[in-house]
Amino acid sequence: MKNIKVSLKLFISLFAILSSLTLLMGCSTLSNGGVLQSQVLKAKSKVVPALVHLNPIKPVYTLGKKEEVIVIGSGFIISADGYIVTNEHVVGESKKVKCILSDKREIDAEVVGTDPFTDIAVLKLPSQEKYPFVIMGNSDNVQTGEMVIAMGSPHGLARSVSMGIISMTDRYLEDQRGVISVFNNFIQTDAAINQGNSGGPLVNLKGEVIGINSRMLVGAENVGFAIPINTAKEVVENIIKNGKINRSWLGLNLQEMKAITEDPNRQGVVIADVEMDSPAYKVGIRSGDILKQVNEEPVHARFQEDLPVIRRRLAHLEIGKEVELTIQRGDKEEKIKVIPDVYSPYKGQEVEFSEWGFTASDITNEMMRRLRIPSRNGIYISGVQDGSIAKISGLLAGDVILEIESQQVKNLEEFMKIYRQAIDKKQPRILLFVQRGVVTRYVLIKNIKDIKDEQPASKIVNEERSTTHE
Amino acid sequence: MNSFIIISTLLIQNIWGTFSSAQLETIYNQITPSIALVQYSSEVTNQVTGEVTRRDGNALGLIVSADGLVMVPGFVELENISSFNFRVRLNIKGEEKEFPALKLRKPDDLNVMFLKIDNEENIKFPYAQFTEDSLKIGSTVTMVGILGETVDYARCITTAHIGAILEKPRLTYCLDENVRLGFVGAPVINEQGNIVGVVGFDLSKAEGGEVYTRSGHPLIYQYSLFKKYIQNPPAVQYQDEEQGAWLGVITQPLTDDFAEYWDLPKEGGLIVATIVNPSPASECGLKIGDIITNFNGTPIKAKYETDVTSFTKLVREAGVGNRVKIEILRDKKPMTLTALLQTRPRKSSEAEEFEWESVGITVREITPDMRIALSIDETVQGVLVYRVKSGSPAQISRISRGFIIQAIGDIPVRSIDEFKNVVTIIQEKKPKEITFFAKMGNISGFFRIQPRWAE
Numbered sequence: 001m002k003n004i005k006v007s008l009k010l011f012i013s014l015f016a017i018l019s020s021l022t023l024l025m026g027c028s029t030l031s032n033g034g035v036l037q038s039q040v041l042k043a044k045s046k047v048v049p050a051l052v053h054l055n056p057i058k059p060v061y062t063l064g065k066k067e068e069v070i071v072i073g074s075g076f077i078i079s080a081d082g083y084i085v086t087n088e089h090v091v092g093e094s095k096k097v098k099c100i101l102s103d104k105r106e107i108d109a110e111v112v113g114t115d116p117f118t119d120i121a122v123l124k125l126p127s128q129e130k131y132p133f134v135i136m137g138n139s140d141n142v143q144t145g146e147m148v149i150a151m152g153s154p155h156g157l158a159r160s161v162s163m164g165i166i167s168m169t170d171r172y173l174e175d176q177r178g179v180i181s182v183f184n185n186f187i188q189t190d191a192a193i194n195q196g197n198s199g200g201p202l203v204n205l206k207g208e209v210i211g212i213n214s215r216m217l218v219g220a221e222n223v224g225f226a227i228p229i230n231t232a233k234e235v236v237e238n239i240i241k242n243g244k245i246n247r248s249w250l251g252l253n254l255q256e257m258k259a260i261t262e263d264p265n266r267q268g269v270v271i272a273d274v275e276m277d278s279p280a281y282k283v284g285i286r287s288g289d290i291l292k293q294v295n296e297e298p299v300h301a302r303f304q305e306d307l308p309v310i311r312r313r314l315a316h317l318e319i320g321k322e323v324e325l326t327i328q329r330g331d332k333e334e335k336i337k338v339i340p341d342v343y344s345p346y347k348g349q350e351v352e353f354s355e356w357g358f359t360a361s362d363i364t365n366e367m368m369r370r371l372r373i374p375s376r377n378g379i380y381i382s383g384v385q386d387g388s389i390a391k392i393s394g395l396l397a398g399d400v401i402l403e404i405e406s407q408q409v410k411n412l413e414e415f416m417k418i419y420r421q422a423i424d425k426k427q428p429r430i431l432l433f434v435q436r437g438v439v440t441r442y443v444l445i446k447n448i449k450d451i452k453d454e455q456p457a458s459k460i461v462n463e464e465r466s467t468t469h470e
Numbered sequence: 471m472n473s474f475i476i477i478s479t480l481l482i483q484n485i486w487g488t489f490s491s492a493q494l495e496t497i498y499n500q501i502t503p504s505i506a507l508v509q510y511s512s513e514v515t516n517q518v519t520g521e522v523t524r525r526d527g528n529a530l531g532l533i534v535s536a537d538g539l540v541m542v543p544g545f546v547e548l549e550n551i552s553s554f555n556f557r558v559r560l561n562i563k564g565e566e567k568e569f570p571a572l573k574l575r576k577p578d579d580l581n582v583m584f585l586k587i588d589n590e591e592n593i594k595f596p597y598a599q600f601t602e603d604s605l606k607i608g609s610t611v612t613m614v615g616i617l618g619e620t621v622d623y624a625r626c627i628t629t630a631h632i633g634a635i636l637e638k639p640r641l642t643y644c645l646d647e648n649v650r651l652g653f654v655g656a657p658v659i660n661e662q663g664n665i666v667g668v669v670g671f672d673l674s675k676a677e678g679g680e681v682y683t684r685s686g687h688p689l690i691y692q693y694s695l696f697k698k699y700i701q702n703p704p705a706v707q708y709q710d711e712e713q714g715a716w717l718g719v720i721t722q723p724l725t726d727d728f729a730e731y732w733d734l735p736k737e738g739g740l741i742v743a744t745i746v747n748p749s750p751a752s753e754c755g756l757k758i759g760d761i762i763t764n765f766n767g768t769p770i771k772a773k774y775e776t777d778v779t780s781f782t783k784l785v786r787e788a789g790v791g792n793r794v795k796i797e798i799l800r801d802k803k804p805m806t807l808t809a810l811l812q813t814r815p816r817k818s819s820e821a822e823e824f825e826w827e828s829v830g831i832t833v834r835e836i837t838p839d840m841r842i843a844l845s846i847d848e849t850v851q852g853v854l855v856y857r858v859k860s861g862s863p864a865q866i867s868r869i870s871r872g873f874i875i876q877a878i879g880d881i882p883v884r885s886i887d888e889f890k891n892v893v894t895i896i897q898e899k900k901p902k903e904i905t906f907f908a909k910m911g912n913i914s915g916f917f918r919i920q921p922r923w924a925e
Contacts, residue, residue: 259916260905273914287907287914288880372911374847429731433758437845439720440758441743444727 036147039205043149044161046207049132050077051151052084053100053158054123054199058092061359064385064397066352074152074200075099075123076209077133078236082125085236086199087214088114091121099125100158102132113239116346117247118183119214120232121199122239134201137208139228142187144169150191150213150224152200164191164222171225172305173215183315184308186225187211193224202226247315247343249365251278252291254310256301268292268328269301269310275365283338285327292333293326315343349412350382355423356445357388358395362412371398378402378409378435393445396436403433422447488610489661494627497659501614502625503596504657506531506560508542508571508585512553528623530616530655531558531585532668533597534700538587540571541668541696543655546583547576548673556585559623560595574704578783580695581673582655584703598657600693600700601664605632605643609661611690613669615653628653632690643690645669658690667692714786716814718749720842721781723772724761734802738771739763740781742798746838747848754809757800764797786814818843822886823856826893828921829904830862831855831869835886844872850909851884852876867919869906876914877907896921 052075057068073090077083084099091097091111099109109123125131146166154160170185189202193216202211211226238245253273260270268290274281291299294313301307317323317340325336348362360379367373373380378400384390401409405422409415422430430445489497508531515522531540538558546553556571571585587595605611612629633646649656649669658667670691721740729736740762745751762770765781766788772778788794788811796807816822818840825832833853836846840854852874858864875883878896883889896904906917 253913253915255915259918262903262918270916272916288877288916369912372845374845429727431731437842438847439744439842441720441722442728442741442759444725444731446727 040147040149040163043203043205043207044151047076047134047149047151047201047203047209048159048161049102050134051102051159051200052076052086053153054084054086054090054097055100056091056094056097058090058094060092061350061352061382064352064358064383064388064390066359072153072156072196073198074196074213076151076199076201077125077131078136079133080130081127082109082131083112083236083240084109084123084125085212085232086121086123087212088116088119088121089214090199091123097123099123102159113243113245115235115239115245118181118227118231118235120212120227120235120239122236134203134209135207136229136233137204137206137210139187139210139230142166142169142204142210142228147205148189148191148210149203149205150189150193150197150200150226151203152197152213154192154194154196156196160197162192164189167223170305172303172307173225182308182311184227184231184312185305186215187228189224189226190222191224192222197224246319248317248319248340249278249343250314250317250338250340251275251280252285252314254291254301254307256304256307257290258303264302267298267300269299269307271327279338279341280325283336285325285336285338286329288329290328291325292328293324295324296326314340348380351412351416353390353419356390356393356395356419357385358390358397359383360401360412360415363400373400374435374438379412379415381434389445389447394443395432395434395445398436399443400435401432402435402440403431405431406433489612489629493663494612494629497612497663498614498625498627501598501627501657501659501665503560503562504533504598505614505616505625506533506540506558507616507623508540508546508556508558510546510553510556512546512551515550527553528616528619530652532655532657533560533595534600535597535703536594538569538571538589538593538595539597539700539703540585540587541655541700542583542585543670544576544581544583544673545654545671547573558585558587562596572706574706577696577699577704580691580699581670582668582691582696582699584699586703586706598665600697601666602693602697603660603662603664603666605635605660605666605690605692607632607635611645611661611666612659613649613653613656614659615650615656615669617650617652623652626652636689640695641692642695643667643692645688645690647688649688654688665693666690667695714814715788715790715792715811716750717785717809717811718746718751719756720744720746721762721772721778723774723777725773732802734761734799737763738773738777739799740770740772740778750809750812754796754807756796756798756807756809759800761799762796763799763804764795766792766794766796785811815839824853824886824890824893825857828863828897828923829919830859830864830922832857833875833886833889836874846874850874850876851882852909853883853886853889855908863919863921867906867917869908869917869919870910873906873908873910875906875908879905897923 054073054075056071058071060067060069071090073086075084075086078085095111097109099107107125109125112122112124114121144166148166150162166187167190168188171188172185173181193213197213200213201209202213204210210229212232213226215225217223235245251274252271255270255272257266257270271287271289271291273287274285299310301310319340319342322337322339325338327334327336344365346366348364350359350361352359359382361382363373363376363380381397381399383397384395403409404415404418428447430447432443434441434443508529511526513522513524529542529546531542534541540558556573558569558571560567569587571587574584574586576583609632610629612627614625614627617624617626631646632643634644636642636644653669654671656669657665658669660666667690670689719742722743724739724741726736742756742758742760745756745758764770765784768784790811790813792811793808794811796809798805815838818837821834821837823832823834834856836854855869855871855873858869858871877883878892881892883892900923903918903920908917
């Protein structure tokens with residue numbers, strides 16, 4: 001009931017916005033002789049048939065449990081055989097996604113692959129028919145001030161269209177509230193974008209998709225961001241071909257030249273940090289060095305927004321094939337050969353350990369950076385359930401399990417094996433050695449048997465309750 | 471100067487377990503001369519922002535010796551509160567008198583403080599004389615405290631009951647109702663008319679409470695808990711005091727569960743969980759997983775978290791530079807190690823600070839406890855940005871609290887001394903621009919700053 005009220009309210013306010021937009025457009029019609037209006041209508045008509053409303057059921061790990069949540073998002077078909085592009089944050093780890101096409105048919109699409117770094121996901125509709133699809137434009141040619149249309153399902157209101165202009169063509173948002181976008185800038189627009197618009201197209205007046213609406217500034221008025229379609233094209237192509245995009249890794253964290261000098265003539269990019277034990281670290285590259293060339297091709301980033309293109313350039317290097325970097329240290333230039341390795345996944349595989357009541361994941365380099373984990377050893381506890389064995393035994397979210405039963409934990413798979421054995425054998429006590437920040441600690445897990453025996457009553461009550469609900 | 475002593479036995483006997491109004495009046499008249507109003511100033515450090523604010527405070531002071539030893543509540547001095555400028559105000563024969571007082575080192579096993587009145591004139595003060603007398607559940611007690619400023623800090627008498635007796639980990643008594651702030655530190659008189667203790671509050675762990683954490687409930691600290699401090703008052707507290715000896719381990723108690731798991735006798739002990747490197751512990755060959763069973767001749771029988779702090783105290787008092795024998799169990803086998811104890815590193819609250827005005831930052835040395843609290847690895851050297859002045863060059867360059875400055879220009883900065891040295895050199899040259907290399911979490915970067923040099 002409450003939901004209906006809310007959405008009605010939203011609809012009304014949306015209606016108000018649309019009518020005021022018409023009013024505005026009425027003015028331009030006067031001066032443009034209806035050209036703009038007809039352009040908007042034409043552009044809209046080209047894209048709307050390929051617009052998709054998405055209803056994924058997404059697994060999420062929260063407070064030590066794996067749960068499923070229903071998400072609302074947008075997407076668009078990019079080929080006649082039914083490939084759909086949307087945001088990674090819309091589909092997450094779901095395998096199948098319910099899609100509502102523009103003709104209101106409901107069809108399940110499969111998730112082909114996702115890329116959390118650029119927030120892009122590709123889905124595939126069954127190839128039983130020819131689907132209408134969008135034309136992708138060239139986002140390198142967009143200009144600030146250019147008129148654009150945003151389409152999608154704001155707050156679940158499918159097939160909505162809003163309009164505005166491009167406010168800025170290359171907005172750099174490297175790390176905004178934990179969302180990392182190192183490989184692309186964003187197109188900023190004042191076309192209304194709301195929750196639910198995620199994954200929908202940003203379209204120019206020619207009816208070409210130039211971006212994927214993916215973020216907005218909460219608390220601001222009409223400050224939305226779209227991933228440039230040229231960034232997406234490359235990722236999508238890779239996902240369709242390989243199910244994922246492979247990137248190469250040198251271990252360099254880059255900074256713009258402006259961080260160290262105001263002199264516009266100084267060329268290169270600052271190496272702010274070199275990850276421990278990375279390929280670059282092993283060949284002696286250190287923070288403070290200036291990267292000037294990659295395979296004799298010059299690189300230059302004067303401002304932050306120049307960085308994504310260089311990061312992409314480095315990520316495209318062939319994995320395992322030697323590359324020559326020209327490095328400036330002090331006044332000296334040096335050519336250093338280095339072999340790129342595989343770029344770390346954004347997040348590690350996450351699993352719920354329901355018997356003990358916690359969730360854990362493998363540790364990736366990216367997680368070390370974001371979550372301040374000191375090393376890649378062990379597994380990361382992402383959540384602990386209240387009242388669970390893990391909680392009672394003193395395990396905390398954020399702990400890293402280094403050892404189980406005095407054996408080193410290298411990854412989740414190894415941990416799962418020993419865990420499984422312990423559960424199956426009903427081992428009464430299991431010893432963990434955990435890292436909490438820079439401190440280490442022993443945690444003794446009292447295995448399931450004891451605790452279940454202690455509280456048989458509550459277990460039965462819970463089960464009864466769940467049956468009455470159904 | 472008149473001198474009068476509070477008589478410890480008031481010669482009243484309560485058969486019904488209450489005090490008559492006449493008895494209360496007698497107690498009031500006898501006790502109030504020893505009750506002082508203590509006024510002081512404190513510096514309070516906000517533990518989140520590091521901002522220091524100054525404020526004035528009042529507390530009840532109870533004179534406990536004729537030469538002017540004053541007992542005050544423990545809230546006067548906490549981990550983040552440092553107080554000074556103590557004045558003890560007494561009402562002697564209707565005349566208000568104020569005496570300056572020095573603060574004595576706060577006991578580490580009880581949340582009370584002692585002051586010593588600067589008694590140049592050798593005045594004999596009226597004082598409260600305590601008796602070690604037991605208290606029974608349900609028995610009535612009376613207390614004399616101080617009311618607020620609006621009622622001129624009038625002395626006030628009230629009664630309450632012993633609501634609970636706490637047997638473990640040490641004997642204390644709980645009052646059956648809450649008390650006003652002005653009654654914290656108030657003398658407690660039992661039905662026999664003896665002064666048997668004072669009203670006290672334990673510190674919570676968050677307030678730096680270590681040994682006993684029965685925070686939030688008004689307790690009676692019976693005489694036996696602080697008798698030793700009245701007989702042998704703590705030393706005057708000076709700045710930069712030595713912190714005692716240090717081993718460099720973080721331990722956890724050998725609970726029965728752990729003992730059972732490792733197939734060890736359930737006799738307690740301390741499991742070595744973390745070793746600071748370098749430290750006396752790492753140098754003497756102590757390893758993670760060792761179980762300490764005896765330290766310097768004292769058996770270690772720790773079974774609960776609260777026992778860990780007693781061990782810290784034991785180490786602290788073992789003497790810097792002393793060689794101590796540590797008996798351990800390693801893989802169930804007994805072993806003896808010898809550690810050379812060093813001076814305990816400074817705590818974060820005593821960390822050296824340095825303000826660089828031209829840039830607008832205050833930095834701090836990184837002490838071992840800060841490394842633990844802020845998860846700063848041993849390999850990370852530098853100084854911690856503690857405060858960034860609003861509108862300063864540092865703020866313009868997006869330097870924030872929590873950054874670790876590791877280099878200025880090309881010169882590495884590994885400690886606060888190195889930082890100060892570099893600043894001295896830079897101050898002379900007054901360059902238009904300087905560059906910091908700083909670490910934020912697991913990410914590093916360069917920051918250009920344009921200092922505002924003083925004219």
